[in-house]
Amino acid sequence: MSRYGIIFNVDRCIGCEACFVACKEENKVAPGIQWNKIRRIENVGKRVINYYRVSCQHCEDPACMKVCPAKAISKGPHGEVLVDHKKCIGCRMCLAACPYGAPLF
Ligand code: SF4
Ligand code: SF4
Ligand code: SF4
Known part of the structure; x- marks a missing residue:
């Protein structure tokens, strides 16, 4: 891939x-x-x-994806990290986990 x-x-x-x-x-x-x-x-x-x-660095093993309680974050077919805005509940756990402070609200 x-x-x-x-x-x-x-x-x-x-x-x-x-x-x-x-x-x-x-x-x-x-x-x-x-x-x-x-x-x-x-x-x-x-x-x-x-x-x-x-x-966003589109990490290979994204810290944000691991902590998302709503399973709103996923990996696309070319390694891109995607957020499903319809699933996001705005808890900001992805922001706390991201070493780059990348997630925005
Ligand atoms: S801010 Fe830096 S990376 Fe962005 S266009 Fe300017 S020189 Fe290039
Ligand atoms: S939001 Fe942060 S942890 Fe998640 S993929 Fe982007 S850079 Fe990596
Ligand atoms: S703010 Fe949204 S995308 Fe981030 S961890 Fe919470 S539910 Fe997931």
Whole structure:
């Protein structure tokens, strides 16, 4: 089975947020919601600012899926992690379990 992915080079990210805008446009994401987030880390001592993008990593063994009491999270045929909004009860256990803080509400 093929497994899709996005390769992101954190050393080259300048935090321009073009990927965030493209994601909103492509997926018609509602106002106030960011599926693709850009994080900024300041290292004051070294006078360095780093940026990196964060979104769902579509983990091979998703922590979010294991804890979902409503069985609303599943794996698709190409490794994608899917959420059935009709089954979700909004308990936010997936957010607590996700190491990337990816789930949005
Ligand atoms: S914010 Fe997104 S589009 Fe801009 S440099 Fe970083 S990864 Fe590329
Ligand atoms: S929500 Fe978090 S734990 Fe679940 S697949 Fe995405 S990155 Fe992995
Ligand atoms: S918020 Fe929804 S998707 Fe997340 S664990 Fe609860 S029921 Fe499952």
